[in-house]
Amino acid sequence: MGKEIIPAGQSISIVILFIIGSSLFMGTSGESGNSSWIALILAVLLTLPLMLIYARLHVLFPGKNLYDMLIAVFGGFIGRLFCCLYIWYTLHLGSLVLRNYGEFSKTVALTSTPMLAPMLIVGLLCIWAVNAGMEVVGRSAKFLLLFTLAVIVVVQLLSIPKFEYQHLQPLLDSGWGPVFQDMAGTFTFPFAEIVVFLGAFTVLPRKGSAVRVLISGVVIAGVIIIGVSVRNLLVLGPEILSSLYFPSYVAVSRINIGDFLTRIEGSSAIIFVTSLFIKVSLCLYVACQGIARVFKLESYRSVVLQTGLIMVCMADFIYKDITQMQYFAYHIYKIYALPFQVFIPLLLWITAEIMAHRSTGREEDVQ
Amino acid sequence: MPIVVVLIYVFIVWLDAYGLLKQGKKRDFYMCSVLCLISFSLAFSLAMHWQIPSPSAPIVRFIQQLF
Numbered sequence: 328m329g330k331e332i333i334p335a336g337q338s339i340s341i342v343i344l345f346i347i348g349s350s351l352f353m354g355t356s357g358e359s360g361n362s363s364w365i366a367l368i369l370a371v372l373l374t375l376p377l378m379l380i381y382a383r384l385h386v387l388f389p390g391k392n393l394y395d396m397l398i399a400v401f402g403g404f405i406g407r408l409f410c411c412l413y414i415w416y417t418l419h420l421g422s423l424v425l426r427n428y429g430e431f432s433k434t435v436a437l438t439s440t441p442m443l444a445p446m447l448i449v450g451l452l453c454i455w456a457v458n459a460g461m462e463v464v465g466r467s468a469k470f471l472l473l474f475t476l477a478v479i480v481v482v483q484l485l486s487i488p489k490f491e492y493q494h495l496q497p498l499l500d501s502g503w504g505p506v507f508q509d510m511a512g513t514f515t516f517p518f519a520e521i522v523v524f525l526g527a528f529t530v531l532p533r534k535g536s537a538v539r540v541l542i543s544g545v546v547i548a549g550v551i552i553i554g555v556s557v558r559n560l561l562v563l564g565p566e567i568l569s570s571l572y573f574p575s576y577v578a579v580s581r582i583n584i585g586d587f588l589t590r591i592e593g594s595s596a597i598i599f600v601t602s603l604f605i606k607v608s609l610c611l612y613v614a615c616q617g618i619a620r621v622f623k624l625e626s627y628r629s630v631v632l633q634t635g636l637i638m639v640c641m642a643d644f645i646y647k648d649i650t651q652m653q654y655f656a657y658h659i660y661k662i663y664a665l666p667f668q669v670f671i672p673l674l675l676w677i678t679a680e681i682m683a684h685r686s687t688g689r690e691e692d693v694q
Numbered sequence: 695m696p697i698v699v700v701l702i703y704v705f706i707v708w709l710d711a712y713g714l715l716k717q718g719k720k721r722d723f724y725m726c727s728v729l730c731l732i733s734f735s736l737a738f739s740l741a742m743h744w745q746i747p748s749p750s751a752p753i754v755r756f757i758q759q760l761f
Contacts, residue, residue, distance in 0.1 A: 419749065443740070622725050629722035632710050633729035640736035644746040655750055662757050 333530045335540055337465030340472040341605055342521060342544025347475075347551050348606035349427045350517040352599045353656065354574045355556060358512075359505035360565035361495055364557050366509035371549035373510065374518040377669065378541040380676050381521075385528050385537035387679045393525035393613075394620035400678050407621050409671060414617035416667045417523055418638055421610030423656070425450060425642035428603050430649045435576055436596060446642050449600065453608040454635035457615065458628055461530045464608045471601040478598045479551060482591070483558055485582045490561040515661040517552070518545060519668035526613030572649055611635050695741040703734045 333341075359366050388396045393413060398406035428449060429442040437445060456464050499506070521541065531537055555575060559568055562578040571577055580592040612627070615634050619627040646652045711730055714723040739746050 618725065618729075622721065624722045624725055625719050626722065629714055629719060629726050630729055632706065633726055633733050636706075636733040637729065637736060640733060640740060641749070643740055645748055645750050647748070651750070655754065659750075659754050659757050662761065663753055 331461045331530050332532055333462055333465035335532060335536050337469045338531060338536075338540040339544045339547070340468035341465060341527075341609060342524060342540060343548045343551070344468050344472055344475065344602045344605035345524065345609055346517050346521060346545065346548035348517060348602045349424050349599075350552055351555060351602060352431060352573050352575050352596070353427055354559065354568070354571075355509070355513045355516070355552065357509065357565075357569045357657075359509045360500060360569065361497075361560060362499050362501075362506050363509055363560065363565075364553055365499070366506045367513055367549065367553045367556060369506070369510040370513035370518055371545065371553075373514050374545050374549075375542065377519060377672075378521070378545055379538070380672060381525055382537040382541050384525065384672070384676055384679065385531065387676075387683055388528075390529060392528045392616060392620075393522075394617050395529075396525075396675060396679070398620070400675055400682065410617050410621045412671070413526065413667065414614050414621070416664075417526065417610045417614040417617065418634070418641070419645075420520065420523065421607050421614065421638045422641040422645050423652075424603050424606050424610065425639060426645055426652060427656075428600070429642060430652055431573055431576075431596075431599065434649060435573060436593070443639075443643050447639050449604060449607065450635055450639035450642075452604060453611050454632055456604075456608050457612045457635070458631045461527060461612060464605065464612065465530070468605050471605065475598045475601055476551075478595060479555065482579055482582070482595050483554060485584060485588065485591075486558050486562055486578065488584075489581050490558075491564070492561065494561055494564045512657060512661045515664045515668060516656060518549070519664070521545065522668045522672060523609055523613050525672070526616050527609065529616075572653060607638070611638060614638075696738060699734075699737050699741045703730070703737070706730065 355363065355367065357363055384396060388399065391399070394410045397409045397413075400406065401409060425446045429446040432440065432445040433442045456467060521544070524541070528537065531540065559574045559578045562581055563571070563574060567577075568574050576592050576596065579595045580590065582591055583589045611631065611634060615627040615631050618624070618630050618634065624630065646655065707730060711723060711726045714726055736746065
C-alpha cells in the first residue's frame with residue numbers, strides 16, 4: 328500500500344468535525360450560565376498557542392506521527408511507554424464518544440433500542456472507513472462538513488424567532504471564577520482533544536502545512552461551537568440549559584415556523600452522527616497506528632477490526648448511566664486529559680527543540 | 695445471544711486473523727489474535743450480562759484523591 332496523503336482542505340474538515348463532534352449535542356462545560364460564550368472565546372484563544380506547538384512538532388519531525396516522534400525523542404523504552412498511554416487515550420476517547428451517541432439514542436431518539444445497537448452500527452462504519460484508509464475518511468469529512476454547515480446555518484436562521492435576548496443579561500453575574508472554570512473545561516473538551524490528530528500527521532502533505540490545518544480548523548470549529556452555544560442560550564436560557572443532557576436537541580425542538588415546520592430536531596441529529604463518525608474514525612485510526620508502531624506490525628490495517636470491536640464493547644460498560652457520563656465529561660475529564668493534551672506534548676516539544684539545537688551546533692562545529 | 699457472539703467471532707477469526715496468517719504476516723497475526731481474544735472476552739461477557747469493571751471508575755477515584 329502506498330503512503331496515505333490527504334490534501335489540507337480535507338485535513339481541515341477532519342479537524343473541524345473532530346472538534347465539534349460530541350460538543351455540538353452535549354454542549355460544553357456550563358458553570359458560568361449566560362457568560363459561557365466568554366469562556367468559549369477564552370478557550371479558543373488558549374488553544375491557539377498549543378496548536379502552534381503541535382504544528383512546530385510537524386516541522387521538527389516532517390513525515391512522522393506522534394508515535395514516531397515519541398520513540399525518536401525519548402528512546403525505545405520510555406517512548407513506547409508514552410505510546411501505550413496515547414493508545415489508551417485514543418481508545419478511551421473513542422469509547423467515550425460512542426457512549427455519548429449511545430446515551431443520546433437511549434435517552435431521546437431510540438428509547439426502546441438497546442444502547443449497544445446504534446453504537447455497534449456507527450462503530451462498524453468507522454472500522455470500514457479506517458480499513459479503507461485515511462483518504463476515505465478525508466473525503467467523507469469534506470463532504471460531511473459541507474452538509475453539517477448547511478444544517479447548522481438553516482437551523483440557526485430558523486431559531487431566530489425564538490431568541491430571547493434578555494437571557495444574555497446580567498453578564499458575568501457570578502463573576503470571573505465560573506468563567507475560568509468553564510474555560511479550563513472547554514479547553515480540554517473539545518478543543519485540545521485535537522492532540523489525537525498528531526497521530527495522523529503522516530497524512531499531511533508537506534512540511535509546515537500543519538499550522539494552517541490546525542489553526543484554521545480550531546478557529547472555524549470555535550466559531551461553530553460559539554454560534555451553537557449562543558443559540559442554545561438565547562432559546563433556552565441559562566437555567567434550563569444547565570439542567571439538560573442534550574441542550575441542542577431541545578433548542579432545535581422549539582423551532583416552529585407557522586405551525587408547519589416543526590419537530591425538525593430528528594433531522595438536526597444527523598449532524599451529531601456525521602461528526603461523531605469522523606471523531607471515532609480518527610481515534611480508531613490513531614489507536615491502530617500506535618499499536619502497529621509499538622509492536623512493529625507491517626500495517627495498521629491488521630488490527631483495525633479488533634481494536635474497533637474493543638472500542639465498541641468498552642463503550643457499553645465504561646459508565647453506569649448518563650449521570651456518570653456527564654460527571655466524567657465535565658468534572659473529571661479536564662484533569663484526566665491534561666497530561667495527554669498539554670504536558671506530554673510540551674515535554675516532547677522542549678526535548679525536541681534541545682535535540683535540534685544540539686545537532687545544529689554539532690554540524691556548525693564540523694564545518 | 696452468547697451463541698450468536700461465538701458464531702460471529704468464528705467468522706471474524708476466519709476472515710481477519712486467519713487471513714493474516716495466510717498472507718504470511720506472522721507478527722500481525724499474533725497481535726490480531728491477542729486483540730481478538732480481548733474483544734471476544736468483552737463481547738461474550740456483555741452477552742452473558744456479566745459485570746465488567748469500568749476503567750473510568752479508577753480514573754475518577756484517582757483524580758478525586760488528587761483534588
